[in-house]
Amino acid sequence: MVNDVVKRYDSLLALDHVDFEIAQGEILGLLGPNGAGKTTAIRALAGLLPVDSGSIELFGEAQVPGAMGLRRRLGLVTQEITVFEDLSARENLEFFGGLYGLKGAELRRRIAETLDFVCLAEHADARPKKYSGGMKRRLNIACALTHRPEFLIMDEPTVGIDPQSRNHILESVKSLRDRGTTILYTSHYMEEVQAIATRVVIMDQGHAIAQGTVDELVERIQYEERVRLELGSPTEELVARIRALPGVKQVEREGASLTVVSEAGSANLDRILQAAQGGGGVRSVQADKPSLEDVFLTLTGKSLRDGGES
């Protein structure tokens, strides 16, 4: 639980009274443009940074730098690939597992399990410099898993990798959640967060400006519903009939296709389809719903991927 946390770097207010909660066993997506305060929040959660005021509580204990008991229950997947290039994958896991107090047969068993989990067992004795980008990213994640953390912080774990490796990582994250691991996940790829996060916190300029499930956030910004129809032979009379339906704000016709904009919550898809039957038959229907990207854009005025003003 992050409770009214404030963190300053000289005159820069990196975290400005930030509050959010992470429920046990959920994946919380943390989104924000560059400079929003995500990294500061992650560093404070990982116990790498003291906060100026407020508190962070994990598993009922206060998280402060030097809280060794909590560190044992945490895993950190860094945004940069932070593995030893001069050690093999197996040795990397042995090192990080050793830091968490694992040794002997138990350490070897955990290493084998983790290598299997990230599909690197066949390359366990190779050094990372021989790995592809996706394999390095998987090793980067594996180094945070050997000690089986209860709370895993993942900072942009899929940056710069191919779609296949990304899918593999996302599946692994979901699998970790299914095993009961609580996960804080940040990404510039909105569709990743939308696909895996139970809830989302959106940060901007040091504030947590919105939080909730993806559906809740979408509902917050959804002022209208948009339906696109492809018809056999739409007439002006048909357009007028649809325009007269309750809740319909606008109907645009372009050749054989109609775009119908209704008020949010009007739930008139059925009525539109019924009315459209007289237009030579409905060939296709597409109902657009705002995405998390739209939510982000509306709330922050910025596009997440480039971090710039939209």
Place this chain on the structure above:
Amino acid sequence: MTIFRFALIRAFRRPLNLLLICGLPLAAAFLPAAPGWVVPIGFQMYGALLLFGAFLMLRSVVDDGASGLFQRIGAAPVTQFRYIWETFLAYALVLVAQNAIMVGLGVLVHGERLRSPLLLFVAFAAFSLTSLSISLAGGALLRNRDTAYQALSTLLMVMAMIGGFFWPLEILSPALRRAAMATPCYWLVHAMETLQRGGPGGQFVLSLAVMLLFAIAFLLVGSRRRLA
């Protein structure tokens, strides 16, 4: 012991380290005694190899900091004190073992011309600690990797030159010799010359004490590095 063990493994993974730890120093043992030099040339130059060998090994700590590895290690249940000390002790063990081999080879090659080999080993061991602590302090003070490498390698070279590793101390002017006394290199050469000339034991102990004081001072600075 995880940090200690992997610091040892990593010390021998870099080819340049291997050359400076195993190759050049052992070759130096075979360099002959020369006129005008109190100590066989190879042993005097060995001081410079220790200085740069320590720098090369501790370069991995600076590299780890630059690559973000300290952030990951900082999130693990280990204190930065433990990380730095285990790494330091591992590298110290490597250099001390190297000192033993070097002195052993020296006895084989130079025979009785190399006086008091046991005390020579002690002097080298003290200087090994000093060399490591200088590089540790440099890495802690200079957080930018490139700046750290350039500044440290320049500083070490200057220290090695005025400290008397590349020529006999006698050829230095009195002013330069006084300046050289501010470097730990001078005190290693002084200790070696004292042993070689059969000088007073007090002078040898003084040299050792100065080298160890340098080591402690630099260690205090070096151990203040924050992991993340």
